Structure formats: structure tokens, C-alpha cells
Amino acid sequence: MSDTPQPEATTTADVWVDPRCPWAWITSRWLLEVEQVRPVAARFHIMSLSVLNEGREVPEKYRQGMIDGWGPVRVCIAAEQQHGNDALRLLYNAMGTRIHNHKEGLGRDMMLGALADAGLPAELIDAAEQTELDVPLRESHHAGMDPVGSEVGTPVIHVPGPDGELIAFFGPVLTPAPRGDAAGRLWDGVLALAGTDGFFELKRTRDRDPIFD
Numbered sequence: 001m002s003d004t005p006q007p008e009a010t011t012t013a014d015v016w017v018d019p020r021c022p023w024a025w026i027t028s029r030w031l032l033e034v035e036q037v038r039p040v041a042a043r044f045h046i047m048s049l050s051v052l053n054e055g056r057e058v059p060e061k062y063r064q065g066m067i068d069g070w071g072p073v074r075v076c077i078a079a080e081q082q083h084g085n086d087a088l089r090l091l092y093n094a095m096g097t098r099i100h101n102h103k104e105g106l107g108r109d110m111m112l113g114a115l116a117d118a119g120l121p122a123e124l125i126d127a128a129e130q131t132e133l134d135v136p137l138r139e140s141h142h143a144g145m146d147p148v149g150s151e152v153g154t155p156v157i158h159v160p161g162p163d164g165e166l167i168a169f170f171g172p173v174l175t176p177a178p179r180g181d182a183a184g185r186l187w188d189g190v191l192a193l194a195g196t197d198g199f200f201e202l203k204r205t206r207d208r209d210p211i212f213d
Contacts (some may be wrong), residue, residue, distance in 0.1 A: 014029065018073060019076065020069050044092050045143050079118075
């Protein structure tokens with residue numbers, strides 16, 4: 001029998017995001033750091049804040065975002081359907097960089113630029129107006145959100161528990177994204193909390209705006 005340590009199996013962390021959410025963007029940057037220091041692979045999926053907030057009263061300043069937010073998530077869904085999950089990851093990263101770091105908004109120019117950045121066909125922009133894509137969009141949304149309930153937003157993360165059970169949780173919401181070993185330590189702590197039966201909430205008031213650097 002060999003005494004050579006066996007590599008740890010890679011854990012897939014499924015994360016549901018809307019490209020327009022700044023807090024999900026920061027969490028996603030943290031997950032990319034976690035990939036470097038833990039045997040974790042982040043797999044991106046799309047939820048929609050526009051779907052989440054349908055029928056709810058939202059502040060006036062958010063209403064236009066509710067309307068404009070449909071286009072980017074439809075384009076993301078179309079990209080995944082036609083080119084696979086790896087393409088979705090590339091497109092989400094490209095959109096997030098343009099939306100949050102470059103402040104380009106949610107419009108057509110942002111989406112065309114992101115498609116080019118991700119190496120995807122410009123024709124995918126047509127998906128922004130294709131309401132029939134709302135069916136698979138809602139399916140993706142509910143696959144991520146239903147296990148955590150209706151009182152949370154994005155990001156939502158699913159990971160397999162040690163006994164094969166699903167561990168699903170909202171967050172973490174943080175800024176800025178921890179780097180290196182700090183990212184790994186946070187991952188360990190988040191899993192310890194989320195994997196504890198009966199644990200529901202740990203929260204404090206946010207006292208700073210999102211930091212994207």
C-alpha cells in the first residue's frame with residue numbers, strides 16, 4: 001500500500017447570480033480565489049432579480065433596473081444553451097467586469113462588448129428581447145432559489161454535504177473579496193456554518209458600499 005497522500009476530491013460549488021447584482025459579483029470574485037486555495041470548482045448559473053421581485057413593491061430607483069435587467073440574463077441563458085456552461089462563466093465574468101468595474105450599465109453596448117470579450121457570437125444579443133427564454137430562465141432561477149426560500153436574493157450557493165445531502169445558502173455578502181489564504185479560511189467557515197443543522201442566520205448592518213478592486 002502506498003503512503004503517498006491522495007489528492008482531495010474537488011467539490012463543485014454551484015452559484016446562482018444575476019449579472020447586475022454588485023454583491024453577487026464580489027462573492028463570485030471570492031469564489032475564484034477559493035478555487036486557487038481549496039479543491040473547489042465554481043459552476044455558475046443564472047437567477048434573475050427581475051423574476052425574484054415580480055409583484056413586489058420596490059423603491060423607485062430600482063424599477064428601471066428591474067426592466068433593464070431582463071436582457072442580460074436572457075443573453076446569459078442563451079449562451080449557456082448554445083455554447084455550454086463554460087461559456088456562461090466567461091460571459092458572466094465579462095458582463096460583471098463591464099457592469100461593475102467599468103460602469104457600463106445594462107444596455108446593448110455592454111452586452112455586445114461582453115459577448116466579444118467572452119469570444120461568443122454577437123448574434124446572441126438577439127436573445128435580450130426573446131421572451132420565450134424566460135421559461136428556461138425561470139427554471140434556472142427556481143433551481144437555485146427554491147432550496148433557500150423566498151426571503152433572500154443573490155448570490156445563492158449549493159454544495160454537497162459530507163453525507164450527500166444538499167447544503168444551500170444565501171451569501172456570503174461581503175466587501176471587498178478576500179484574497180489568497182483569507183479566501184480559503186472564509187470558505188471553511190461558511191461551510192461549517194451552512195452545514196450545521198438548524199443554522200439560519202448571521203448578520204450585521206452593512207456600513208460600506210461594494211468595493212470591486
